[in-house]
Amino acid sequence: MGAIERSGYTFQPEFSVVRQNGAIHVYHQGEFVEEIEFEFNGEYPDHDLIEELVNHYCFEHEI
Incomplete structure (x- = not known):
């Protein structure tokens, strides 16, 4: 992914996969902005x- x-x-x-969690690291023009944490089930998080x-992040931040 x-x-x-x-x-x-x-x-x-x-x-x-072991912890069944993840994060999306958000960068703006190469600089770290924040982390969006999430949980999932199975071998991989669903792309959807x-x-x-x-x-949702883009909508909330009017991107």
Whole structure:
């Protein structure tokens, strides 16, 4: 699962299968902004979950 780019922002997901959690690191023009934490079930987080979290973040921050 690679990075997602939107309007100068980069969203880099990473996750732990053992812990069943992850985070999306948010960068703006290369600088770290914040971390969006999430939980998932199974071997990998669902790509739709990542997209939904990124879309929600963009909506909330008017990106």
